[in-house]
Amino acid sequence: MSALLTQALHAALVVLLAPLLLGWVRWVKARLLGRRGASPLQPWRDLRKLLRKRPLVAEHATVLTRATPYAALAATLLAALLVPGLAAGMALAPLADLLFLVALFAVARVALALAGWDAGNGFGAMGAGREMAFAPFAESALLVALLSLALLAGGTNLDAMASLFREGGQGLRVSLLFALLALLAVAIAENARIPVDNPATHLELTMVHEAMILEASGRHLALWEMGAALKLLAWMALLLAIFLPAGMAPAGAGPLAWGWGALAWVAKLALLGAALAVFESAIAKMRVFRVPEFLGGALLLALLAAALLFVSTGLA
Amino acid sequence: MVFGQLPYDVAHLLGGLMLLCAFALLAQRRLEAVVKALAAQGVVLGLAALWQGWVQAAPQLYLTGLIAIAAKGVLIPLVLGRMLRALPPGARQEDAPVAPSLLLALVLVGLALLVALPITAGSRALLRMDLAIALSLLLLGLVMMGTRRLALSQVAGLMAVENGVLLAAIGVAGMPFLVEISTAGLVLTVGLLAGVLARGIQGHDTGLLDRHRGG
Numbered sequence: 183m184s185a186l187l188t189q190a191l192h193a194a195l196v197v198l199l200a201p202l203l204l205g206w207v208r209w210v211k212a213r214l215l216g217r218r219g220a221s222p223l224q225p226w227r228d229l230r231k232l233l234r235k236r237p238l239v240a241e242h243a244t245v246l247t248r249a250t251p252y253a254a255l256a257a258t259l260l261a262a263l264l265v266p267g268l269a270a271g272m273a274l275a276p277l278a279d280l281l282f283l284v285a286l287f288a289v290a291r292v293a294l295a296l297a298g299w300d301a302g303n304g305f306g307a308m309g310a311g312r313e314m315a316f317a318p319f320a321e322s323a324l325l326v327a328l329l330s331l332a333l334l335a336g337g338t339n340l341d342a343m344a345s346l347f348r349e350g351g352q353g354l355r356v357s358l359l360f361a362l363l364a365l366l367a368v369a370i371a372e373n374a375r376i377p378v379d380n381p382a383t384h385l386e387l388t389m390v391h392e393a394m395i396l397e398a399s400g401r402h403l404a405l406w407e408m409g410a411a412l413k414l415l416a417w418m419a420l421l422l423a424i425f426l427p428a429g430m431a432p433a434g435a436g437p438l439a440w441g442w443g444a445l446a447w448v449a450k451l452a453l454l455g456a457a458l459a460v461f462e463s464a465i466a467k468m469r470v471f472r473v474p475e476f477l478g479g480a481l482l483l484a485l486l487a488a489a490l491l492f493v494s495t496g497l498a
Numbered sequence: 499m500v501f502g503q504l505p506y507d508v509a510h511l512l513g514g515l516m517l518l519c520a521f522a523l524l525a526q527r528r529l530e531a532v533v534k535a536l537a538a539q540g541v542v543l544g545l546a547a548l549w550q551g552w553v554q555a556a557p558q559l560y561l562t563g564l565i566a567i568a569a570k571g572v573l574i575p576l577v578l579g580r581m582l583r584a585l586p587p588g589a590r591q592e593d594a595p596v597a598p599s600l601l602l603a604l605v606l607v608g609l610a611l612l613v614a615l616p617i618t619a620g621s622r623a624l625l626r627m628d629l630a631i632a633l634s635l636l637l638l639g640l641v642m643m644g645t646r647r648l649a650l651s652q653v654a655g656l657m658a659v660e661n662g663v664l665l666a667a668i669g670v671a672g673m674p675f676l677v678e679i680s681t682a683g684l685v686l687t688v689g690l691l692a693g694v695l696a697r698g699i700q701g702h703d704t705g706l707l708d709r710h711r712g713g
Contacts, residue, residue, distance in 0.1 A: 355507070356514025363518075475597060479525060482604055486521075490514065493611050493630060 184434055189263070189273035191440060196262045199448065200411040201225035203418070203455050210459035225411060232404035240301035240397055247300045251398070251405035254293035258409045261286040262416040266344050266423050268443035271433025275341035280328045283340070283420070284321065287372065290409065291317060297406075298394030309393025312470065316378075316390070319477035320371050326484035327364040330357055330491050331424060340423060348427040355494065360487035362425055367480035369417045373410070375458065377468040378476065390470075418454050419447075426450060505553045506627075509669070512546040513631040516665060517607070520638040520658055524599050524645075528591045532654050533578045540570025543661050550668045559668055562680045566664070569684055570657070574691065578650070581695060592648045599645040603638050610634040628669030635662030647705045649694045657687050 205222035212219025239247055264278040264286075272278075295313050298306035328338070334355065335343040371378045374391035383389060395406045423430075429446025431439035468476060519539035526532045544567030551559030582590055614630035639662060642655030660683040667673050667680070 356511050356517075359511065359514060360518070478597060479521075479600070482521065482600055483518075485604060486517070486607065489608055489611060493615060494510070494627065 184436075185271055185273040185275070187437075188269040188271070188431075188440055191444070192267055192269070192272055193263055195268065195444060195447075196259075196412070196415060199451065200262070200408065200415040201229060203415050203451055204411040206452060207414075207455045207459050210456050211463055214459060214463040225407070229404050229408060232407070233401055235400035237398070237400035237402040239402075240303070243301045243397075246296050247397070247402070250293040250297040250300075251402045251409070254290040254297075255405045255409045255412070257286045257289040257293070258412045258416065261290075262412045262419070264340070265416055265419040266341050266430065267419050267447045269431035269433070269435065269440050270341055270345045270348075272341070275433075276339070278340040280332060280338040280340055280343075281325075284324055284328070287413070288317075288321065290413065294391075294394050294406075294409075297398070298396075301397045303397050305393045305396050309390050309396075312390045313394065316371060316473055316477060319474050319481060320368050323364050323477055323481035323484045324368045324372075326481065326488055327361045327368070330361050330484065330488040333488070333491055334358070340420070344423040344427045344430060345432065347424060348430055348432075355491070357487040357491040357494070358425070360483045360490070362421075364480040364484040364487065365421060365424075367476060367483075369421060371473065371477055371480075373414050373417055376462040377465050378473050380467050415451070418451055422447070422450050422454065505549075508549055509546065509553070510627055512542055512549060513628055513665065515542045516546065516661065517631055517634060517638075520635050520642075520662075521600065521603060523654065523658060524603055524638065524642055525596055527594055527596065529582050529648070529650055530579065530590060532651055533575050533582065536654050536657055537571050537575035539658065539661055540574075541567055543664060544568075544571060546665060547668045554671050556671075558677050561677050562664070562668060565677075565680060565684065569688075570661070574688070577695075578691070592646065592651060594647075594651070595645055599641050602645075603641050606637040606641065607634040610637055625669055625671075629666055632662045632666035632669070635659070635665060638662075649704060652704065653687065653690050653694055656690065660684075660687060 202222055202225070205220070205225045208224070209219040209222045237248075261283050264274055264283060266272060266275065266278065291313065295310035298310035298313070300306075331343065332338040334357065335346050337343070370376075374381055379390045379392075381391070383392070391410070395403065398406050429443060429450070431443035435443075516539055519535055519542060523532060523535040523539065526535055544563040544565075547559050547563030547566055551557065551563060610633040611630050614633045615626060618626040618629055636659050639655045639657070639659030642658055643652045644655075646652055646655065664680050664683065667676055
């Protein structure tokens with residue numbers, strides 16, 4: 183029963199918070215740049231406006247253009263629901279396998295690339311091509327980093343991992359540091375943030391994510407925007423669940439613990455969002471041909487984490 | 499000492515940070531960034547020495563650590579940074595094969611771990627890990643020296659090698675002449691740097707030497 187309740191609470195929070203988090207990041211970034219910035223509620227207002235509008239579909243678009251927004255949103259939403267946030271032991275916890283999460287992100291990515299390709303727009307195909315070119319680097323780095331974490335935790339279940347790490351069962355390991363850096367790099371690339379992609383512009387020759395949804399409009403655009411917001415939230419929640427699970431309510435705890443867990447989770451997300459805004463303000467976008475190098479560095483760090491982990495487990 | 503004990507964990511973390519700095523060093527194309535990565539490595543080395551001094555209750559290690567932080571973390575980077583700022587922007591970077599050298603470095607780290615761990619079997623875990631990381635640092639410094647053409651980058655590689663040697667030395671409890679060794683290494687690198695600086699950095703593309711090769 184408590185598993186179902188926490189899952190429902192988590193789901194409500196995820197849907198409510200995802201656009202707010204995006205708005206929060208944009209607001210902090212605007213303040214850092216000396217602008218007043220739109221209210222953090224702005225993404226919600228945009229979504230409400232877009233949802234009321236009919237999508238305008240290109241003449242040559244196939245059924246893919248209509249179907250992919252729903253597929254991508256469903257995959258991303260499921261991923262966001264699986265990552266534990268306010269409490270461990272949610273109803274979907276047995277499903278929260280790290281490899282499954284990677285697969286869900288991959289489904290969303292393929293749907294997005296197909297949508298970019300479908301209308302035959304040059305920009306969309308270019309964005310999709312770039313996205314697919316970066317994917318092997320990002321996904322291999324992600325998998326290697328996650329597997330070294332799984333070696334530490336003794337399994338790929340994220341829920342069990344978060345519970346173990348909350349109790350400090352892993353000690354202070356250098357592999358964790360390398361895995362964290364690799365995951366941060368992948369998270370930046372996956373969410374199309376600076377320095378890999380610029381989320382704030384539409385007309386730039388180096389854009390990736392925005393290029394693919396250039397054709398989308400109305401309801402479909404709302405779904406894509408919501409998907410991007412959910413993805414950012416899911417990634418931040420993933421990082422928090424692994425590296426900063428403090429404050430999460432243990433499985434089977436009472437409603438009071440859930441409340442505290444939710445508060446702690448929201449606070450941690452706000453902090454991470456502010457950190458992202460600071461990072462994005464401080465760094466310049468890199469050339470698109472440098473991105474594979476950036477992600478290759480992430481893969482290298484992940485491999486290093488795995489190598490050092492094998493050594494230290496052989497020692498201890 | 500095993501995992502879960504603070505002395506081991508912190509020493510391990512600092513060693514890992516040094517390795518990270520070495521990889522950061524290899525990934526740089528701009529000379530200013532090379533100097534910064536080297537400075538970071540020097541500071542981490544100093545911290546590792548201070549930590550070992552505390553763990554081993556060896557006061558001479560405090561001296562080594564303070565020298566490392568002051569010289570490698572602050573003074574040398576300051577001087578080099580000032581020299582670099584005087585150069586035109588085009589001369590402050592080099593076209594280095596970053597991706598292949600990083601791959602080579604990764605393979606060498608694996609090799610160092612494979613070599614260092616069996617031959618130290620039976621020693622304390624802390625020493626074994628330190629030696630493995632130190633050997634990796636040494637090889638990474640050699641990669642830096644081997645893949646770069648500008649003299650300053652090659653000296654940076656040599657300093658990375660020296661940092662690796664020092665890390666190995668501070669990990670050995672009761673190592674004699676530690677302060678002397680670290681100072682001698684420092685004098686060597688400072689001498690080399692002075693040689694580079696005396697003739698001006700810009701003339702020091704070792705590619706110029708190619709035409710003097712026989713054959």
